[in-house]
Amino acid sequence: MSSFGEKIVKHSESIFLILFVGILLWMSIGPIMQYKLVHDMPMGFGASDSYAWYAYAQNIYETGNFKYTAPFMNLGVEGFSSPEPPMFMQFTAFLSYALGIPLYDAQTLLGVLSVIFGALIFFLLIKEYSPFLAYLSLPLCVFAFALPFVNGILVGVLPSIFSFFFLIACIFTLLHMDWKYSSIILGIFISAMIMAHHARVFEFAFFGGAFIILAFLFKTINLNFIKKLLISGLTAFIISLYQLSIFYRRLSESSGNFSFTPSDAAGYIWITINDFGLVKYVILAGLILCVYFLIKERKNPKAIIFIFPIVAFSLLQFLRMNKVYQISFYWPVFLSLPLGIILFFFLQLRLFSKVSNAKLFYLALSLTISLFLVCYSYYSYKGTSVEQMSLIDLNQWNNLVWISKNTEPDSNILFFYFNDFPNDNIYHFFQSKRLSFYVPLSEIDSAIEQNITKKDYEILDNSIAFFYKRDPTSPLKTISLDKNIYLKNMSICDFNYIYGKRTKTPLIQDGKIRVMPMSEERARYTINLINTLLKNNNFEIVRKDNEAYLIKNNNPGGECL
Amino acid sequence: MPLKNISEFKQDLVLTGLLILSFSIILQIVLYKESFLISLMTVLRFFYSIVIPGLCISLYLKNKLNYSARLVLGSVFIIASTSITSYYLGILGLHVKYHPWIIPPLMMLLGVLLFLKKDKK
Numbered sequence: 001m002s003s004f005g006e007k008i009v010k011h012s013e014s015i016f017l018i019l020f021v022g023i024l025l026w027m028s029i030g031p032i033m034q035y036k037l038v039h040d041m042p043m044g045f046g047a048s049d050s051y052a053w054y055a056y057a058q059n060i061y062e063t064g065n066f067k068y069t070a071p072f073m074n075l076g077v078e079g080f081s082s083p084e085p086p087m088f089m090q091f092t093a094f095l096s097y098a099l100g101i102p103l104y105d106a107q108t109l110l111g112v113l114s115v116i117f118g119a120l121i122f123f124l125l126i127k128e129y130s131p132f133l134a135y136l137s138l139p140l141c142v143f144a145f146a147l148p149f150v151n152g153i154l155v156g157v158l159p160s161i162f163s164f165f166f167l168i169a170c171i172f173t174l175l176h177m178d179w180k181y182s183s184i185i186l187g188i189f190i191s192a193m194i195m196a197h198h199a200r201v202f203e204f205a206f207f208g209g210a211f212i213i214l215a216f217l218f219k220t221i222n223l224n225f226i227k228k229l230l231i232s233g234l235t236a237f238i239i240s241l242y243q244l245s246i247f248y249r250r251l252s253e254s255s256g257n258f259s260f261t262p263s264d265a266a267g268y269i270w271i272t273i274n275d276f277g278l279v280k281y282v283i284l285a286g287l288i289l290c291v292y293f294l295i296k297e298r299k300n301p302k303a304i305i306f307i308f309p310i311v312a313f314s315l316l317q318f319l320r321m322n323k324v325y326q327i328s329f330y331w332p333v334f335l336s337l338p339l340g341i342i343l344f345f346f347l348q349l350r351l352f353s354k355v356s357n358a359k360l361f362y363l364a365l366s367l368t369i370s371l372f373l374v375c376y377s378y379y380s381y382k383g384t385s386v387e388q389m390s391l392i393d394l395n396q397w398n399n400l401v402w403i404s405k406n407t408e409p410d411s412n413i414l415f416f417y418f419n420d421f422p423n424d425n426i427y428h429f430f431q432s433k434r435l436s437f438y439v440p441l442s443e444i445d446s447a448i449e450q451n452i453t454k455k456d457y458e459i460l461d462n463s464i465a466f467f468y469k470r471d472p473t474s475p476l477k478t479i480s481l482d483k484n485i486y487l488k489n490m491s492i493c494d495f496n497y498i499y500g501k502r503t504k505t506p507l508i509q510d511g512k513i514r515v516m517p518m519s520e521e522r523a524r525y526t527i528n529l530i531n532t533l534l535k536n537n538n539f540e541i542v543r544k545d546n547e548a549y550l551i552k553n554n555n556p557g558g559e560c561l
Numbered sequence: 562m563p564l565k566n567i568s569e570f571k572q573d574l575v576l577t578g579l580l581i582l583s584f585s586i587i588l589q590i591v592l593y594k595e596s597f598l599i600s601l602m603t604v605l606r607f608f609y610s611i612v613i614p615g616l617c618i619s620l621y622l623k624n625k626l627n628y629s630a631r632l633v634l635g636s637v638f639i640i641a642s643t644s645i646t647s648y649y650l651g652i653l654g655l656h657v658k659y660h661p662w663i664i665p666p667l668m669m670l671l672g673v674l675l676f677l678k679k680d681k682k
Contacts, residue, residue: 014629018580022587035594037603064658065651090651091644098610098661099603117640120633127630169637179622181675185638192641195648239645242652 013131016363017123020138021116023370027145028112032153033105041397042104044111045390048427049156052464054104055430056082057089057096061103066090075463075486076412076435081470081478083250086243087196088159111153111161115144118165119333125172126337129302130344135362137340139370140279143332146377148275152329160326163196167204168333171308174211183228187235194240198247203327206315210307214294220301245476249468253480271328273317277376279339286338287313289345309337343369391421392428395547402543403497403550404433411496412437414459417444417526418501418548420516429462434497436462437490445518448525453532455491455561493553493560498533500526501548536560569623573616576628581608614665615639617672639668 029037032044045051059070066086074080088110096106119141127134143149152161166189173186193200215221237244273280290306297303312334316327327334343365392400396419403413412435420441429436443458463483471477492498504519530549533539538558543550553560581604588600615635622631647660655663 014576017629018583018587021584022591025587025591030591033592035592037588037592037595037599060651060657064656065654066648067652086648087644090648090657091640093657094643094647094660094664095610097658098665099606101603117633117637121637124630124633165637166641169634169641172634179625181621188638188641188645192644195645242649 012360012363016135016367017120019367020370021120023142023374024116024119024145025112027142027374028115028150028153029109032112032150033108037105037109038101039105041390041392041394042108043390044108044154045104045156045392045428046151046154047156047391048421050107050154050158051156051391051430052427053089053092053156053158054107055427056084056086057092057103057107060086060089060093061096069464070430070433072433072435073430073464074467075461075483076410077467077486079469080466081246081468082464083247083466083468085159085163085195085197085247087192088162091162107158108153111158112145114158114162114165115153115330115333118168118330119144119336121165121168121172122333122336125168125175125305125308126340128175129300129305132347132358132362133337133340133344135340135366136343136347136369137336139366139373140283140336140339141332142370142373143276143279143377144330146374148271149329149332151271152326157326157329159197160199161329163193163200164327164330166190166193166196167200167207168330169193170204171207171211174208175302175304177225177228183231184235186228186232187239190232190236191239194236195243197326198251199326203315206311207308210311211304214304214307215301218298218301218304220304241476246468246470246478249478249480250466270325271316271331273313276335279373279376282342283335283338286335286340286342289341290338293341305337306341309334392419395545396428397431399499399543399545399548399550400428400431403499404431406542407432407434407497409434411435413497413499414438414492414495415462415499416492416529417441417522418499420519420522426462437495438462441518441522444522444525448518448521453529453561455493457492459490459492461487492529492533494557496553496556497542498530498551498553499548500530500551502527502530503546503548533560573628577608577613577616580612580632581605610661610665611636611639611643614643614668614672617669618642618675620672620676621678623676635672639665642668 033039034043042050042054045054055070055073056066059073060066063070066089067081068078069080069082071078073082092103092107092110095110096103099106099109101109119138122141123134123138126137152158170186170189170193173182173189176182177186179185190204193204212221215225273283276283287310290310294303294306297306312327312331316325316331347362407413413432415429415436415438418429418438426438429438437459439457439459447454447457465483467481467483467486468478469481471479502523504523527549530551533551533553534541536559538555538560539551539553541549542552585597585601585604588604589595589597592600612632612635615638616632617635618638619626619631619635622634626634643660643664646664647657650660650663651657
């Protein structure tokens with residue numbers, strides 16, 4: 001073989017990984033970001049939560065830190081700290097500055113990179129047992145960027161997705177506690193995982209617990225391991241303490257949100273094994289084979305890896321606890337091993353024993369299966385497209401940005417009618433960077449039905465639920481304030497600005513374009529209301545485009561209707 | 562610095578250079594509506610802030626892990642440690658916009674020092 005040929009064979013694994021990452025990028029940032037990196041508005045922000053994380057990241061981007069929330073998120077009051085896990089937002093802000101791309105593009109990119117890195121670490125984990133098994137397992141990871149699994153990125157479960165790849169890194173480090181500094185490395189991974197999404201501790205307890213039980217049974221555990229584990233735990237605790245002190249407040253006050261009761265969480269993004277299509281039969285058979293390999297290879301400490309897909313499958317399939325549904329977005333990564341083991345098992349039967357260069361053969365086979373699964377996943381979900389996943393359109397985005405740049409920072413704004421999404425999707429109002437309120441769609445519909453124009457509607461605030469402050473003298477001490485003390489009854493006459501949508505526009509829901517019922521009536525009603533308000537000299541139009549009116553009230557609190 | 566270390570660094574540099582070239586091409590194919598300059602700059606900046614510090618920090622594991630494993634694990638470690646460092650630096654009053662100038666070089670330096678310390682022993 002020529003020296004060039006030898007080099008190709010020597011670096012064939014690296015070439016394979018580059019090609020595989022290329023396939024994953026093509027499947028993910030390609031369609032989600034519409035084959036561009038820099039945009040005029042967020043891409044792949046398919047749900048309200050994406051805008052909430054963006055608002056937090058934007059606050060870090062502008063103020064430089066995650067110390068306090070932006071006042072408009074806490075009813076215009078300064079000095080509140082958020083119990084939300086900060087790592088994803090902090091790293092998004094860092095990445096935006098580091099890469100020189102807009103913050104929202106950095107957010108989507110980070111979501112995608114998290115899954116890709118998660119897949120690559122899991123690949124390394126399997127490689128500990130057998131490189132060939134690792135090559136054969138990797139193809140299933142392409143499902144991570146096919147619907148419905150990619151919904152994790154699109155509906156904004158981003159901190160969770162970010163934390164899962166730290167969880168896989170923790171598992172990987174657990175297998176290498178003999179390395180120098182492993183306890184510190186594990187401690188840093190655990191604290192990053194906790195501060196990326198606190199709920200991961202629960203899954204880590206299952207993965208880590210299963211690992212320790214098996215390591216005990218396989219007799220690979222020793223006193224040094226326990227000692228290192230304790231150092232890791234202590235390191236993680238010290239690093240996370242500042243953030244945990246405020247999260248503790250949320251945990252102690254929440255009822256149900258962190259409960260361990262079974263729940264059918266997440267509604268339409270609920271994922272089952274059926275979402276793998278016909279591949280599910282291979283996966284299920286592979287899970288059984290994992291159990292077989294665990295028993296057969298019990299003297300091989302590296303065979304512990306076979307427990308991880310079993311845990312990932314069981315957590316979602318059998319326990320169905322709140323927040324645990326989020327592991328479903330990583331199922332294509334965790335369940336890649338059962339797919340690989342089936343192929344590996346048959347190839348081990350020496351059906352292909354005459355193949356001279358096994359490594360190249362396995363790599364080529366893996367790439368072929370990957371491409372087949374890419375085609376299969378696209379074929380299975382040809383009715384929907386991730387390209388169309390966005391909660392608001394460019395006009396609406398531009399209007400929100402305009403408000404943030406052209407209105408007084410301490411002004412408040414009523415989004416009377418913005419779009420036809422259900423009213424729990426409201427965090428995009430944060431992009432106006434103003435204290436914002438909204439009228440529920442049902443309230444508008446009721447007024448349309450009664451055919452009345454009035455000033456007293458049910459008006460709801462668009463603020464976060466947490467009103468926590470740190471004690472200035474002792475930052476680990478936190479107090480919780482009652483949100484209601486900052487709220488007051490308001491009519492439409494009390495706002496500095498009123499935003500009203502003036503056209504019916506189709507919206508994209510579950511990847512399909514729809515004009516919602518009542519859309520036209522709501523727009524007509526809003527125009528009537530704004531025209532009525534404009535008869536009062538205190539009101540003036542400050543912005544008008546094809547999408548909406550923005551009117552200013554020069555005498556907020558006075559009579560208007 | 563011993564000659565052996567310099568040659569190891571050189572090998573890493575060549576591989577990293579090839580990787581930057583490969584990913585610039587891949588990113589340009591994936592993001593074909595984007596200008597090549599933006600794709601290239603993004604890859605270069607990504608390597609500067611995550612991949613190269615990751616390779617440096619995992620240098621001391623050179624005998625245990627191959628290049629691709631060091632790259633993946635090192636990058637993940639850098640993402641974890643940078644997130645944490647950036648969070649606390651921000652709380653301490655250093656604006657996040659300065660962090661890309663400070664954290665990656667610090668991580669690279671730390672990685673090289675760990676490697677040299679290990680080699681001395």
